[in-house]
Amino acid sequence: MNNTITDPQSDLLDELCGQLSASAGQWRGISHWPAESLKRCGDAGVFRWFVPTQQGGFGWSDRDQTEGYLKLAEADLVTTFVITQYMGAVRRIAASENQRVAQNWLDRLMNGDQFATVGISHLTTSRRHLKEPALKAVEDNGGYRLVGMSPWVTGGAHADLLVVGATMEDGRQVLCAVPGDAEGVQAKPGCELVALSASCTDQVVFDQVRVDQSMILGGPMENVLSSGVGARPGGLQTSTLAVGLSMAAAKYLEREAAARDDLAEPASRLTAEINSLRDRLLSACDGPSAVDASQIRADANRLVLRSTQAALMAAKGAGFVQGHPAGRWCQQALFFLVWSCPQPISHAHLCELTNVPPALDLG
Numbered sequence: 001m002n003n004t005i006t007d008p009q010s011d012l013l014d015e016l017c018g019q020l021s022a023s024a025g026q027w028r029g030i031s032h033w034p035a036e037s038l039k040r041c042g043d044a045g046v047f048r049w050f051v052p053t054q055q056g057g058f059g060w061s062d063r064d065q066t067e068g069y070l071k072l073a074e075a076d077l078v079t080t081f082v083i084t085q086y087m088g089a090v091r092r093i094a095a096s097e098n099q100r101v102a103q104n105w106l107d108r109l110m111n112g113d114q115f116a117t118v119g120i121s122h123l124t125t126s127r128r129h130l131k132e133p134a135l136k137a138v139e140d141n142g143g144y145r146l147v148g149m150s151p152w153v154t155g156g157a158h159a160d161l162l163v164v165g166a167t168m169e170d171g172r173q174v175l176c177a178v179p180g181d182a183e184g185v186q187a188k189p190g191c192e193l194v195a196l197s198a199s200c201t202d203q204v205v206f207d208q209v210r211v212d213q214s215m216i217l218g219g220p221m222e223n224v225l226s227s228g229v230g231a232r233p234g235g236l237q238t239s240t241l242a243v244g245l246s247m248a249a250a251k252y253l254e255r256e257a258a259a260r261d262d263l264a265e266p267a268s269r270l271t272a273e274i275n276s277l278r279d280r281l282l283s284a285c286d287g288p289s290a291v292d293a294s295q296i297r298a299d300a301n302r303l304v305l306r307s308t309q310a311a312l313m314a315a316k317g318a319g320f321v322q323g324h325p326a327g328r329w330c331q332q333a334l335f336f337l338v339w340s341c342p343q344p345i346s347h348a349h350l351c352e353l354t355n356v357p358p359a360l361d362l363g
């Protein structure tokens with residue numbers, strides 16, 4: 001394992017990112033699942049960054065994980081986004097008080113031999129206005145039956161294991177680890193999206209799927225996702241990927257500026273702004289501070305839209321042709337308007353876009 005990346009400053013990470021960047025344009029539709037790039041990441045030990053050393057991971061600090069994600073996202077947003085969902089599942093498995101799932105699965109998941117993903121948005125940011133829970137957990141003989149569906153699951157059809165949240169009749173929630181081939185699980189192949197279609201994100205239907213106690217990662221309890229670790233809506237991980245994509249756009253602008261004087265000032269201003277947000281993001285990783293995650297998310301959303309569109313303007317019509325990265329980055333930037341975006345932030349953006357004074361000041 002001499003190509004293992006053991007810290008975010010490693011030349012091997014830059015080498016991996018070069019390879020990811022070279023193939024990033026290939027991951028276009030639902031038939032382009034980025035298996036090859038995921039394998040490269042698994043071989044380089046990327047999936048161990050996020051797991052404590054006692055469980056066989058590298059136990060990277062939040063700051064190091066963020067630096068790693070920034071570089072990966074700059075190189076290839078599709079593969080990096082898939083990794084966030086994969087690691088969302090892995091981290092919840094590793095952090096669970098029930099270690100049976102970890103004992104059975106963690107090693108193969110960290111090696112990249114098996115793939116896991118999460119379906120939890122219906123407990124946080126999706127379908128919250130509807131009366132009926134999307135996915136119900138019905139008590140059954142010491143365990144549960146899952147009935148319904150998880151509306152958004154990245155790579156669900158490729159998953160060996162699905163970490164999903166479900167709601168009981170009394171409102172308490174459970175978090176379960178369900179094998180992708182369990183009886184009654186039906187993962188749809190992926191929707192064609194505005195961007196990131198190759199993430200093969202789609203519904204997973206659960207038709208009376210039996211879950212026993214050994215598969216319960218958390219709950220039953222209220223707000224099961226607030227216990228343990230993993231990606232939280234509005235957390236720093238979404239902002240990290242937005243800043244990573246902004247860095248790709250700014251570097252493109254810098255390269256163009258080398259031969260075009262009129263681009264020099266816009267490129268250097270954009271780079272300075274991104275560096276400043278990157279510094280705030282990294283400071284926020286170092287623990288409780290004055291830096292507010294919502295503020296960073298709002299700023300990252302604005303920055304990713306502006307920087308990718310600046311890259312497109314510099315690329316002109318050539319950038320609007322399918323296959324040019326500037327056009328791809330613009331489409332991908334739209335994703336941050338909808339991905340795990342907490343209601344107060346999305347409302348503040350909406351007010352900004354429609355010129356309505358916002359109730360919540362996000363700066």
Ligand SMILES: Cc1cc2nc3c(=O)[nH]c(=O)nc-3n(C[C@H](O)[C@H](O)[C@H](O)COP(=O)(O)OP(=O)(O)OC[C@H]3O[C@@H](n4cnc5c(N)ncnc54)[C@H](O)[C@@H]3O)c2cc1C
Nearest residue numbers: 085118119120121125126127129152153154201338339340
């Ligand atoms: C590419 C992609 C990949 C994703 N991957 C994952 C994943 O792997 N795991 C995961 O858990 N999640 C994932 N998500 C989910 C994501 O984090 C958000 O939860 C999701 O984008 C929220 O959108 P929604 O359409 O479900 O929201 P909803 O709030 O359900 O809105 C849907 C529609 O309902 C209507 N509506 C909304 N609010 C109201 C209201 N208050 N009153 C009346 N009508 C209303 C509107 O017409 C709206 O268009 C993914 C999302 C995307 C786009």
